[in-house]
Amino acid sequence: MGATDDQTDHQDDRTRVRQGEIAAGRPLLWDVYDDSGQLLLSKGYIVVNERQRRRLLKEGLRSAASLSPEAGSAAADGLSEVGGNPFVTIEQLTLRLEGVLGTIRQQGVDIAPQQRIRKLGRAIQALCDYDADASLGAAHLKHDTPYPFRHSIHTALLCEQVARRLNWPRLTRLSIISAALSCNVAMTELQAELVEQAEPLNDVQWDAIQAHPRRGYEMLLGAGVSDPLWLQVVIQHHECINGRGYPAGAKGEEVLPGARLLGLADRYHAMVTGRSYRNGMLVKNALRRIFLDIGQEVGSSLAQMFIKELGIYPPGSIVQLANSEKAVVIRRKGELGGPMLACIANSKGEHYARPRHRDSGEKEQFAIKDVHPSPGSLPFSLSRLWSY
Numbered sequence: 069m070g071a072t073d074d075q076t077d078h079q080d081d082r083t084r085v086r087q088g089e090i091a092a093g094r095p096l097l098w099d100v101y102d103d104s105g106q107l108l109l110s111k112g113y114i115v116v117n118e119r120q121r122r123r124l125l126k127e128g129l130r131s132a133a134s135l136s137p138e139a140g141s142a143a144a145d146g147l148s149e150v151g152g153n154p155f156v157t158i159e160q161l162t163l164r165l166e167g168v169l170g171t172i173r174q175q176g177v178d179i180a181p182q183q184r185i186r187k188l189g190r191a192i193q194a195l196c197d198y199d200a201d202a203s204l205g206a207a208h209l210k211h212d213t214p215y216p217f218r219h220s221i222h223t224a225l226l227c228e229q230v231a232r233r234l235n236w237p238r239l240t241r242l243s244i245i246s247a248a249l250s251c252n253v254a255m256t257e258l259q260a261e262l263v264e265q266a267e268p269l270n271d272v273q274w275d276a277i278q279a280h281p282r283r284g285y286e287m288l289l290g291a292g293v294s295d296p297l298w299l300q301v302v303i304q305h306h307e308c309i310n311g312r313g314y315p316a317g318a319k320g321e322e323v324l325p326g327a328r329l330l331g332l333a334d335r336y337h338a339m340v341t342g343r344s345y346r347n348g349m350l351v352k353n354a355l356r357r358i359f360l361d362i363g364q365e366v367g368s369s370l371a372q373m374f375i376k377e378l379g380i381y382p383p384g385s386i387v388q389l390a391n392s393e394k395a396v397v398i399r400r401k402g403e404l405g406g407p408m409l410a411c412i413a414n415s416k417g418e419h420y421a422r423p424r425h426r427d428s429g430e431k432e433q434f435a436i437k438d439v440h441p442s443p444g445s446l447p448f449s450l451s452r453l454w455s456y
């Protein structure tokens with residue numbers, strides 16, 4: 069970042085997208101890339117709204133030459149970025165997911181969506197290999213990108229972390245992550261609407277929600293997705309083993325393990341994420357809800373494994389210490405066995421000038437006493453808290 073509107077990227081011949089070259093509601097005249105050279109949106113994609121136009125002006129680079137599907141697909145590979153700041157990578161992946169789901173929604177046929185989503189999935193796997201704790205922290209605290217795509221990225225990260233713990237094969241996990249990224253493709257606009265809506269669902273919204281697993285399955289199939297596990301997990305991601313899910317009311321073993329995991333991660337992230345009209349649920353309350361209720365819908369052993377993997381204080385939890393400091397949990401386990409913390413405020417609630425990193429196992433006064441009742445806004449960026 070930091071480039072001006074007319075700056076040329078010297079790594080290749082791409083230039084910044086300029087004012088007047090794009091407009092909401094109009095198709096792009098060229099492929100658009102981000103600063104690292106990854107394909108964001110393809111030629112012909114219709115810019116959805118003013119917000120997306122502004123983001124492309126800020127972050128987009130254009131190329132006069134059109135890419136072949138193979139080259140474009142390679143450019144969409146997010147793996148090369150993993151190893152830097154995970155919070156930046158997550159933001160880039162979110163923007164890229166918005167692009168590819170938009171292409172599917174507009175029935176674009178330029179670059180195979182299956183390949184592009186799989187590459188996002190592989191980047192998510194690499195991110196979990198690289199820094200699982202920071203990825204979990206982002207799932208709880210990163211709120212500055214559009215909800216539908218952020219929710220999908222974070223749900224996919226949660227699925228990968230739990231599925232790894234269950235020793236599911238990497239390719240099986242990739243199919244499940246791909247499903248997590250794309251399962252709500254039929255209702256992204258409605259999701260964005262609902263996150264702002266305090267009132268109960270109306271009949272039209274209710275019908276759209278009931279229909280979205282099957283509709284999403286059809287859209288993905290139509291866009292060339294051929295992975296049977298991915299497609300099955302999409303159509304089943306709201307089924308419950310007690311038969312009370314939708315769209316088919318499948319029961320027990322009929323509901324695939326991957327679909328149950330995705331359903332669980334989806335519900336957990338929705339619970340802990342704030343809305344414009346309410347704060348997110350406290351992590352301990354969300355985990356209790358999984359233990360008591362949601363376990364009956366997805367299977368108690370899976371629910372227990374999910375809770376075990378996240379721990380009582382997963383990264384991103386806001387906690388109060390025995391010495392009354394306020395802190396963010398940044399790692400599940402430090403060298404002394406307890407969570408690692410970034411303290412953000414003293415016992416009087418006054419913010420520190422910089423985060424103070426502590427090992428909760430080092431002294432009694434650093435022990436976690438409770439979750440903080442009201443997270444509120446944080447005085448530091450996630451990069452600063454996690455020292456990136």
Ligand SMILES: [Fe+2]
Binds near residue numbers: 251306
């Ligand atoms: Fe869904």
